[in-house]
Amino acid sequence: MPHGSRCLPASKPRILIVEDDRTTLALIGHVLTKAGYEPVIAEDGYRGLALALDAPCDLIILDWMLPDLAGIEVCRRLRQQTNVPIIMLTRREVIPDRVAGVQAGADDYVIKPVAPEELLARVAARLRTMGTASPEISLRYEDLTLWPGQRRVWRGDREIQLTQKEYELLLRLMQSPEVVKSHQQLMDSVWGPDFDGESNVLEAYVKLLRKKLESEGEPRLVYTVRSVGYVMRMVTPAGAFAPDNHA
Numbered sequence: 586m587p588h589g590s591r592c593l594p595a596s597k598p599r600i601l602i603v604e605d606d607r608t609t610l611a612l613i614g615h616v617l618t619k620a621g622y623e624p625v626i627a628e629d630g631y632r633g634l635a636l637a638l639d640a641p642c643d644l645i646i647l648d649w650m651l652p653d654l655a656g657i658e659v660c661r662r663l664r665q666q667t668n669v670p671i672i673m674l675t676r677r678e679v680i681p682d683r684v685a686g687v688q689a690g691a692d693d694y695v696i697k698p699v700a701p702e703e704l705l706a707r708v709a710a711r712l713r714t715m716g717t718a719s720p721e722i723s724l725r726y727e728d729l730t731l732w733p734g735q736r737r738v739w740r741g742d743r744e745i746q747l748t749q750k751e752y753e754l755l756l757r758l759m760q761s762p763e764v765v766k767s768h769q770q771l772m773d774s775v776w777g778p779d780f781d782g783e784s785n786v787l788e789a790y791v792k793l794l795r796k797k798l799e800s801e802g803e804p805r806l807v808y809t810v811r812s813v814g815y816v817m818r819m820v821t822p823a824g825a826f827a828p829d830n831h832a
Contacts, residue, residue: 593627598643598712599623603633603659605652606673609699613646616701622708625804630654636771637663640744644711646704647691649675656690664690670711674699726762726817729806731755750775751794754787758807758817767814 600622604610607628614624625642627633630651637645637659645663649656660671673691692709724731730739736752742823747755753775757766757800772780772787783789795807 595626597621597623599625600708601625601627601642601645603627603630603645603651603656604648605629605650606648609648609674609697612699612701613704616704617708620705620708623681630656630659634659634662637669638666640742642669643715644672644708646671646672646674646695646708649673657691659693661689670715672704672707672711677711706786707717707795724756727806727819728803729759731759740791740798740801743801745797746795747797751797754790755798755807758815762817765810765814767818769814771814 590719600617602610602613602617602624604613604626610626610628614626617624625636627636631646631654633647633651634654636642647656647659651659656675660673663669663671668795670716671690672693672695674695674697676697680720692711695704695707724733728741731737733756738747738752738755754771757771757774768787772778775790776786780786789807791807795805796806799805806819808816808818810816
């Protein structure tokens, strides 16, 4: 369990644990790993906040009592920028404290000492609400990763911000890579069969999508098949597809 690892997309849900007690930390990490999750750890509030905002995980397990930045304050700051599920660990069983946690943005509580079965049940329940309970949560092609449950896209370790239509277009191409999708198929699935807007809207969005996918010099993955449509593919021998200097 790497200390301070970044929470990058993976084939199974990653869970950030922010806990300063190493015994509790080791227990939770072991329980999550055995259950098929990938834990990432932070032993103080500031580090946990930085990790969560740098590259968000699927869920955060957050201790209330931390030595520097209190867990409830970490929760409050996270809620200003993300809706990632947060389960707070606490010895506080009184109602006012629970109310304060809910008002700060906590989704659930687990009372210490942690009962592994209860923790796993609450983790699974919260992940289901985000559509990320299954380990099969991402679409991948080459270094491109798309998470349908969170509508997030990564190229390597770089997150790409897409508009709704850009995302939907990429999703259709990634659902069947190396299979040519016709112009009409993409128009119908992304804009609907009754779309009566500009005739070149698909070409325009392909250009926008390529610009974002290739903004740091990455190789092209979305190619034009002249007079047919578009395809997601690796580079193929010259002549297999028409040149792609246009959309």
